[in-house]
Amino acid sequence: MCATCGCAGDELAGHLHDDGTWHEHGAHQHGDGPHAHGKTVTLAEKVLARNDALAGENRDWLRERDILAVNLMSSPGAGKTTLLERTAAELAGELVIGVIEGDQETALDADRMRAAGCRVVQINTGTGCHLDAVMVRDALAKLDPPGGSVVVIENVGNLVCPALFDLGEAHRVVLASVTEGADKPVKYPHMFRSAGLVLVTKTDLLPYLDFDLARCTADLGTISPGATVLPVSARAGDGIGAWYDWLRERIPVRAQG
Protein backbone atom coordinates (compact mmCIF):
# COMPACT_ATOMS: atom_id res chain seq x y z
CA MET A 1 0.00 0.00 0.00
CA CYS A 2 1.16 3.52 -0.70
CA ALA A 3 1.94 5.12 2.67
CA THR A 4 1.28 8.65 1.52
CA CYS A 5 -1.97 8.45 -0.39
CA GLY A 6 -3.31 5.22 1.14
CA CYS A 7 -3.95 3.67 -2.27
CA ALA A 8 -3.30 0.00 -3.01
CA GLY A 9 -0.08 0.95 -4.76
CA ASP A 10 0.98 -2.38 -6.21
CA GLU A 11 1.44 -0.91 -9.68
CA LEU A 12 5.15 -0.19 -9.69
CA ALA A 13 4.84 2.12 -12.68
CA GLY A 14 2.50 4.45 -10.78
CA HIS A 15 -1.23 5.17 -11.11
CA LEU A 16 -3.88 7.82 -11.52
CA HIS A 17 -5.71 9.06 -8.43
CA ASP A 18 -9.44 9.86 -8.44
CA ASP A 19 -8.66 13.57 -8.35
CA GLY A 20 -6.70 13.19 -11.57
CA THR A 21 -3.20 13.46 -10.11
CA TRP A 22 -0.57 10.99 -11.23
CA HIS A 23 1.17 9.11 -8.44
CA GLU A 24 4.59 7.70 -9.22
CA HIS A 25 5.67 4.64 -7.26
CA GLY A 26 9.20 3.45 -6.73
CA ALA A 27 11.77 5.90 -5.40
CA HIS A 28 10.37 9.42 -5.12
CA GLN A 29 10.09 12.44 -2.86
CA HIS A 30 7.65 12.84 -0.01
CA GLY A 31 7.79 15.71 2.47
CA ASP A 32 11.37 16.77 3.04
CA GLY A 33 13.09 13.46 2.45
CA PRO A 34 13.27 10.71 -0.13
CA HIS A 35 11.89 7.28 0.55
CA ALA A 36 11.09 4.17 -1.40
CA HIS A 37 8.07 1.92 -1.21
CA GLY A 38 8.59 -1.60 0.07
CA LYS A 39 12.27 -0.90 0.40
CA THR A 40 14.90 -0.83 3.08
CA VAL A 41 16.03 2.70 3.89
CA THR A 42 19.42 2.98 5.58
CA LEU A 43 19.40 5.59 8.34
CA ALA A 44 22.52 4.77 10.41
CA GLU A 45 21.48 7.43 12.89
CA LYS A 46 22.21 7.54 16.60
CA VAL A 47 18.99 6.98 18.53
CA LEU A 48 19.79 9.91 20.81
CA ALA A 49 21.02 12.17 17.97
CA ARG A 50 18.37 14.80 18.67
CA ASN A 51 19.06 14.87 22.41
CA ASP A 52 22.81 15.03 21.72
CA ALA A 53 22.35 17.90 19.25
CA LEU A 54 20.26 19.87 21.74
CA ALA A 55 22.80 19.12 24.48
CA GLY A 56 25.45 20.55 22.16
CA GLU A 57 23.39 23.73 21.81
CA ASN A 58 23.05 23.96 25.59
CA ARG A 59 26.82 23.51 25.93
CA ASP A 60 27.49 26.31 23.41
CA TRP A 61 24.98 28.58 25.15
CA LEU A 62 26.71 28.00 28.51
CA ARG A 63 30.20 28.39 27.08
CA GLU A 64 29.34 31.72 25.46
CA ARG A 65 28.36 33.01 28.90
CA ASP A 66 31.35 31.46 30.74
CA ILE A 67 28.95 29.45 32.87
CA LEU A 68 30.14 26.24 34.52
CA ALA A 69 27.41 23.58 34.33
CA VAL A 70 27.66 20.44 36.43
CA ASN A 71 25.36 17.43 36.11
CA LEU A 72 24.99 16.02 39.63
CA MET A 73 23.82 12.41 39.74
CA SER A 74 23.35 9.68 42.33
CA SER A 75 20.80 7.28 43.72
CA PRO A 76 17.99 8.88 45.77
CA GLY A 77 19.18 9.90 49.22
CA ALA A 78 22.93 9.96 48.55
CA GLY A 79 23.09 13.57 49.71
CA LYS A 80 23.00 15.71 46.56
CA THR A 81 20.80 18.42 48.04
CA THR A 82 22.59 18.45 51.40
CA LEU A 83 25.93 18.87 49.62
CA LEU A 84 24.51 21.71 47.53
CA GLU A 85 22.99 23.46 50.55
CA ARG A 86 26.33 23.56 52.31
CA THR A 87 28.17 24.52 49.13
CA ALA A 88 25.78 27.41 48.44
CA ALA A 89 25.99 28.65 52.04
CA GLU A 90 29.78 28.48 52.31
CA LEU A 91 30.59 29.82 48.84
CA ALA A 92 28.00 32.62 48.95
CA GLY A 93 29.77 35.87 48.08
CA GLU A 94 32.38 33.97 46.07
CA LEU A 95 30.24 32.09 43.53
CA VAL A 96 26.78 32.66 42.12
CA ILE A 97 25.15 29.23 42.05
CA GLY A 98 21.92 28.53 40.18
CA VAL A 99 20.22 25.18 40.53
CA ILE A 100 18.04 23.13 38.20
CA GLU A 101 16.23 20.57 40.34
CA GLY A 102 14.99 17.36 38.77
CA ASP A 103 12.53 15.25 40.72
CA GLN A 104 9.56 13.11 39.79
CA GLU A 105 7.29 15.12 42.08
CA THR A 106 7.27 18.03 44.59
CA ALA A 107 9.29 21.22 44.91
CA LEU A 108 10.83 20.17 48.25
CA ASP A 109 14.43 20.30 47.02
CA ALA A 110 13.81 23.59 45.20
CA ASP A 111 12.49 25.07 48.46
CA ARG A 112 15.62 23.91 50.30
CA MET A 113 17.93 25.42 47.71
CA ARG A 114 15.96 28.67 47.59
CA ALA A 115 16.29 28.86 51.37
CA ALA A 116 20.04 28.41 50.88
CA GLY A 117 20.03 31.56 48.74
CA CYS A 118 20.08 30.08 45.23
CA ARG A 119 18.05 30.83 42.14
CA VAL A 120 16.20 27.61 41.40
CA VAL A 121 14.10 26.11 38.63
CA GLN A 122 12.27 22.91 39.50
CA ILE A 123 11.56 20.31 36.84
CA ASN A 124 9.03 17.62 37.74
CA THR A 125 9.47 14.70 35.40
CA GLY A 126 6.29 12.90 36.52
CA THR A 127 6.84 9.28 35.55
CA GLY A 128 10.14 10.16 33.82
CA CYS A 129 13.30 8.74 35.36
CA HIS A 130 15.87 11.25 34.05
CA LEU A 131 16.37 14.76 32.74
CA ASP A 132 16.99 15.32 29.03
CA ALA A 133 18.49 18.14 26.99
CA VAL A 134 15.11 19.70 26.09
CA MET A 135 14.09 19.98 29.75
CA VAL A 136 17.44 21.57 30.59
CA ARG A 137 17.25 24.01 27.66
CA ASP A 138 13.84 25.23 28.87
CA ALA A 139 15.02 25.35 32.48
CA LEU A 140 18.11 27.39 31.53
CA ALA A 141 15.88 29.92 29.77
CA LYS A 142 13.81 30.27 32.94
CA LEU A 143 16.77 30.31 35.31
CA ASP A 144 18.55 32.93 33.20
CA PRO A 145 21.89 32.44 34.99
CA PRO A 146 24.33 35.38 34.94
CA GLY A 147 27.60 35.10 33.03
CA GLY A 148 30.46 33.59 35.02
CA SER A 149 28.13 31.74 37.39
CA VAL A 150 27.78 28.06 38.26
CA VAL A 151 24.71 26.03 37.28
CA VAL A 152 24.23 22.76 39.10
CA ILE A 153 21.76 20.39 37.47
CA GLU A 154 20.56 18.06 40.20
CA ASN A 155 19.37 15.08 38.19
CA VAL A 156 16.58 12.69 39.19
CA GLY A 157 17.86 10.31 41.88
CA ASN A 158 18.68 7.25 39.79
CA LEU A 159 21.94 5.44 39.02
CA VAL A 160 20.76 3.99 35.72
CA CYS A 161 18.84 6.19 33.31
CA PRO A 162 20.46 9.65 33.65
CA ALA A 163 23.82 8.19 32.52
CA LEU A 164 22.57 7.99 28.92
CA PHE A 165 21.38 11.55 28.48
CA ASP A 166 23.82 14.33 27.74
CA LEU A 167 22.39 17.61 29.05
CA GLY A 168 25.11 19.94 27.81
CA GLU A 169 27.02 19.94 31.10
CA ALA A 170 30.76 20.55 31.27
CA HIS A 171 31.26 17.89 33.95
CA ARG A 172 29.46 14.94 35.45
CA VAL A 173 29.69 14.52 39.19
CA VAL A 174 28.40 11.27 40.69
CA LEU A 175 27.76 10.79 44.40
CA ALA A 176 27.99 7.43 46.16
CA SER A 177 27.16 7.50 49.86
CA VAL A 178 28.91 5.13 52.24
CA THR A 179 25.55 3.80 53.47
CA GLU A 180 24.88 2.39 49.98
CA GLY A 181 27.80 -0.03 50.17
CA ALA A 182 31.23 -0.08 48.56
CA ASP A 183 30.06 -2.18 45.61
CA LYS A 184 27.87 0.54 44.05
CA PRO A 185 30.38 1.47 41.30
CA VAL A 186 30.67 -2.17 40.20
CA LYS A 187 26.91 -2.63 40.26
CA TYR A 188 26.18 0.53 38.26
CA PRO A 189 29.23 0.84 36.00
CA HIS A 190 27.57 2.91 33.25
CA MET A 191 26.90 5.78 35.61
CA PHE A 192 30.33 5.75 37.25
CA ARG A 193 32.17 5.29 33.95
CA SER A 194 30.75 8.61 32.72
CA ALA A 195 31.82 10.57 35.82
CA GLY A 196 34.59 13.17 35.91
CA LEU A 197 34.36 13.35 39.69
CA VAL A 198 33.03 10.82 42.18
CA LEU A 199 32.16 12.11 45.65
CA VAL A 200 31.99 9.38 48.29
CA THR A 201 29.55 11.05 50.67
CA LYS A 202 28.45 10.76 54.33
CA THR A 203 31.96 9.76 55.43
CA ASP A 204 31.12 10.90 58.98
CA LEU A 205 29.17 7.61 59.21
CA LEU A 206 32.22 5.44 58.38
CA PRO A 207 32.88 4.49 62.05
CA TYR A 208 29.47 2.82 62.17
CA LEU A 209 29.70 0.90 58.90
CA ASP A 210 31.74 -1.86 57.26
CA PHE A 211 32.27 0.32 54.20
CA ASP A 212 35.63 -0.47 52.57
CA LEU A 213 36.76 2.90 51.21
CA ALA A 214 39.98 1.44 49.77
CA ARG A 215 38.06 -1.19 47.82
CA CYS A 216 35.55 1.37 46.54
CA THR A 217 38.37 3.66 45.39
CA ALA A 218 40.21 0.76 43.74
CA ASP A 219 37.06 -0.32 41.87
CA LEU A 220 36.50 3.23 40.70
CA GLY A 221 40.08 3.25 39.41
CA THR A 222 39.26 0.41 37.02
CA ILE A 223 35.69 1.38 36.08
CA SER A 224 36.36 5.07 35.68
CA PRO A 225 40.13 5.56 35.41
CA GLY A 226 39.77 9.21 34.45
CA ALA A 227 37.64 10.22 37.43
CA THR A 228 38.82 12.05 40.51
CA VAL A 229 37.58 10.45 43.75
CA LEU A 230 36.97 12.62 46.81
CA PRO A 231 35.58 11.38 50.16
CA VAL A 232 33.39 14.06 51.71
CA SER A 233 30.98 14.68 54.55
CA ALA A 234 28.59 17.55 53.89
CA ARG A 235 27.42 17.29 57.49
CA ALA A 236 30.76 17.27 59.34
CA GLY A 237 32.68 19.18 56.66
CA ASP A 238 35.45 16.60 56.16
CA GLY A 239 36.87 16.83 52.64
CA ILE A 240 34.46 19.59 51.67
CA GLY A 241 37.32 21.98 50.86
CA ALA A 242 38.64 19.63 48.17
CA TRP A 243 35.20 19.67 46.52
CA TYR A 244 35.15 23.48 46.58
CA ASP A 245 38.64 23.57 45.06
CA TRP A 246 37.57 21.13 42.33
CA LEU A 247 34.68 23.47 41.53
CA ARG A 248 36.78 26.65 41.63
CA GLU A 249 39.40 25.19 39.30
CA ARG A 250 36.78 24.51 36.64
CA ILE A 251 35.13 27.91 36.50
CA PRO A 252 35.87 29.43 33.08
CA VAL A 253 38.25 32.37 33.07
CA ARG A 254 36.21 35.29 31.81
CA ALA A 255 37.44 37.21 28.82
CA GLN A 256 38.10 40.88 29.61
CA GLY A 257 35.87 43.56 28.15
Next chain:
Amino acid sequence: MHELAIAESVVDAVTRKLPGARITQVHLEIGTLSGVVADSIRFCFDLATEGTGLEGATLEITQPPAQCRCRACGTEFLPDWPIVLCPCGSADVAVLGGEELRILSVQVA
Protein backbone atom coordinates in the same frame (compact mmCIF):
# COMPACT_ATOMS: atom_id res chain seq x y z
CA MET B 1 13.01 2.37 32.55
CA HIS B 2 14.78 4.75 30.17
CA GLU B 3 14.04 2.21 27.42
CA LEU B 4 10.62 3.81 26.88
CA ALA B 5 12.33 7.15 26.28
CA ILE B 6 14.76 5.38 23.94
CA ALA B 7 11.89 3.73 22.03
CA GLU B 8 10.17 7.13 21.77
CA SER B 9 13.42 8.63 20.46
CA VAL B 10 13.46 5.94 17.75
CA VAL B 11 9.91 6.87 16.72
CA ASP B 12 10.82 10.56 16.76
CA ALA B 13 13.99 10.09 14.68
CA VAL B 14 12.32 7.88 12.07
CA THR B 15 9.29 10.19 11.79
CA ARG B 16 11.57 13.20 11.26
CA LYS B 17 13.58 11.41 8.57
CA LEU B 18 10.61 9.88 6.77
CA PRO B 19 7.55 12.01 7.49
CA GLY B 20 4.29 10.31 6.60
CA ALA B 21 5.90 6.97 5.76
CA ARG B 22 4.43 3.74 7.04
CA ILE B 23 7.22 1.66 8.53
CA THR B 24 6.97 -2.14 8.60
CA GLN B 25 10.32 -2.97 10.17
CA VAL B 26 12.93 -1.20 12.30
CA HIS B 27 16.49 -2.47 12.62
CA LEU B 28 18.33 -1.24 15.71
CA GLU B 29 21.90 -1.69 16.85
CA ILE B 30 22.19 -1.86 20.64
CA GLY B 31 25.70 -2.56 21.88
CA THR B 32 26.19 -4.57 25.04
CA LEU B 33 27.87 -1.55 26.69
CA SER B 34 25.20 0.95 25.59
CA GLY B 35 23.30 0.85 28.87
CA VAL B 36 20.11 -0.09 27.06
CA VAL B 37 18.43 -3.47 27.58
CA ALA B 38 17.26 -4.93 24.26
CA ASP B 39 14.46 -6.95 25.88
CA SER B 40 13.12 -3.81 27.55
CA ILE B 41 13.07 -2.05 24.17
CA ARG B 42 11.11 -4.97 22.72
CA PHE B 43 8.73 -4.75 25.68
CA CYS B 44 7.86 -1.08 25.19
CA PHE B 45 8.25 -0.76 21.41
CA ASP B 46 4.54 -1.42 20.70
CA LEU B 47 3.55 1.17 23.29
CA ALA B 48 5.89 3.80 21.85
CA THR B 49 4.80 3.19 18.24
CA GLU B 50 1.05 3.16 18.88
CA GLY B 51 -0.73 5.72 16.72
CA THR B 52 2.43 6.54 14.72
CA GLY B 53 3.68 5.54 11.28
CA LEU B 54 5.66 2.80 13.01
CA GLU B 55 2.64 1.08 14.54
CA GLY B 56 2.73 -2.66 13.91
CA ALA B 57 6.34 -2.59 12.67
CA THR B 58 8.53 -5.53 13.56
CA LEU B 59 11.71 -4.91 15.50
CA GLU B 60 15.08 -6.41 14.69
CA ILE B 61 17.95 -5.84 17.12
CA THR B 62 21.64 -6.47 16.50
CA GLN B 63 23.83 -6.48 19.62
CA PRO B 64 27.54 -5.85 18.96
CA PRO B 65 29.78 -7.23 21.72
CA ALA B 66 32.12 -5.14 23.85
CA GLN B 67 35.54 -4.72 22.29
CA CYS B 68 38.49 -2.92 23.89
CA ARG B 69 42.10 -2.04 23.16
CA CYS B 70 44.70 -1.52 25.86
CA ARG B 71 46.50 1.82 25.55
CA ALA B 72 49.47 0.45 27.49
CA CYS B 73 50.26 -2.77 25.60
CA GLY B 74 48.05 -2.52 22.49
CA THR B 75 46.22 -5.80 23.06
CA GLU B 76 42.64 -6.02 21.79
CA PHE B 77 40.36 -7.97 24.09
CA LEU B 78 36.75 -8.66 25.08
CA PRO B 79 36.36 -7.14 28.56
CA ASP B 80 34.87 -8.94 31.51
CA TRP B 81 32.32 -6.16 32.02
CA PRO B 82 32.01 -4.12 34.25
CA ILE B 83 35.71 -4.31 35.16
CA VAL B 84 37.33 -3.19 31.92
CA LEU B 85 40.84 -4.43 32.69
CA CYS B 86 43.39 -5.52 30.11
CA PRO B 87 44.93 -8.96 30.79
CA CYS B 88 48.20 -7.03 31.33
CA GLY B 89 46.59 -5.30 34.32
CA SER B 90 46.20 -1.82 32.83
CA ALA B 91 42.92 0.04 33.25
CA ASP B 92 43.86 2.57 30.57
CA VAL B 93 41.63 1.10 27.92
CA ALA B 94 39.88 2.40 24.80
CA VAL B 95 36.41 1.03 24.06
CA LEU B 96 36.27 0.16 20.35
CA GLY B 97 32.82 -1.41 20.21
CA GLY B 98 29.74 -2.23 22.23
CA GLU B 99 28.56 1.34 22.91
CA GLU B 100 26.43 1.58 19.73
CA LEU B 101 22.87 2.83 20.03
CA ARG B 102 21.74 3.42 16.45
CA ILE B 103 18.89 3.02 14.02
CA LEU B 104 20.52 1.06 11.20
CA SER B 105 17.63 0.92 8.75
CA VAL B 106 13.85 0.75 8.34
CA GLN B 107 11.55 -0.98 5.89
CA VAL B 108 9.01 1.33 4.28
CA ALA B 109 5.64 -0.13 3.16
